[in-house]
């Protein structure tokens with residue numbers, strides 16, 4: 001088979017055969033198809049799309065490029081994947097909560113890129129915590145603790161690792177077929193029996209509106225069903241940051257508040273909504289709200305952090321500098337744009353521009369007010385946290401026009417917009 005023939009087929013709007021897909025994905029992983037050829041093919045797919053059948057086959061080929069993990073048979077396994085947002089620390093309370101309800105949660109997570117945060121970056125702000133585990137360590141922790149949040153093992157969907165890095169530098173990330181196959185190849189190879197997808201819609205998300213989020217959610221669910229996974233998707237609002245904390249250590253602190261029975265109402269609401277969906281898919285009839293209130297989820301969190309070398313009692317890093325943004329007038333905070341806050345947190349050092357950049361554990365934005373909150377002139381609205389004060393002017397520039405104070409409260413958007421099963 002020839003890479004040029006495969007590229008020409010897609011370039012001219014044709015459908016790729018199963019043989020073409022299997023060959024090109026496999027050969028690219030082995031280094032027999034060059035980056036420039038795969039770039040051309042990715043652009044042809046970006047421009048002409050892939051059918052559901054092509055997308056499912058592409059996903060299968062990416063799964064088959066590496067290992068497929070299996071877990072101890074004692075408990076049902078279920079995972080959650082979020083398409084990424086601002087202040088989205090839900091995995092932190094959710095994984096131990098669902099595990100405390102009796103379901104094993106193997107969650108192989110990613111790092112942040114751009115204005116969206118990454119679960120591993122947040123957890124790494126806990127002194128001693130280790131993201132990289134072997135498959136045997138993950139299996140052992142699933143048996144003893146019930147929840148593992150860690151980096152993907154190196155053998156998991158290597159085709160996607162290579163292709164995603166290529167898409168990142170060739171303007172071919174924002175393509176539903178490629179995003180869906182990328183996410184699902186990793187999630188299916190990870191070996192959980194069920195998966196709940198949290199597809200974000202809004203300014204802080206990949207998908208800016210509900211229609212595009214729905215299209216992605218449908219593609220993700222269809223691939224899961226095709227591969228025999230029990231799968232559902234919640235489309236959730238990402239026009240406002242989730243919770244009050246955006247960054248790394250600040251988000252861990254907020255997640256711990258939730259696990260100890262406090263925390264912002266929206267974080268608690270989404271954690272419980274996703275937990276209910278995960279438990280339903282796993283066939284476990286337990287009320288997660290009661291388990292959260294009992295403190296058992298917090299105990300599981302402590303065990304999960306300790307098992308990965310972290311100290312759940314250690315003080316979290318504090319920033320060297322805090323700049324407070326205050327209300328210019330009294331009224332009600334009417335908007336707080338997720339993207340503006342995400343970009344500000346990123347510029348303060350909480351995120352990275354390139355995969356290999358380090359992040360600051362203590363950097364981020366603490367939203368002292370959220371839409372609907374009354375504010376008085378001079379009162380703090382946002383706390384900008386960083387170790388590099390030079391970053392503050394550009395963070396402030398990102399926030400310009402990103403929040404407003406009005407006389408009356410804004411209409412409340414529901415957090416969970418749709419559920420697809």
Ligand code: URA
Nearest residue numbers: 164173178179182183
């Ligand atoms: N996340 C992924 O894992 N892959 C994509 O293509 C986009 C987001």
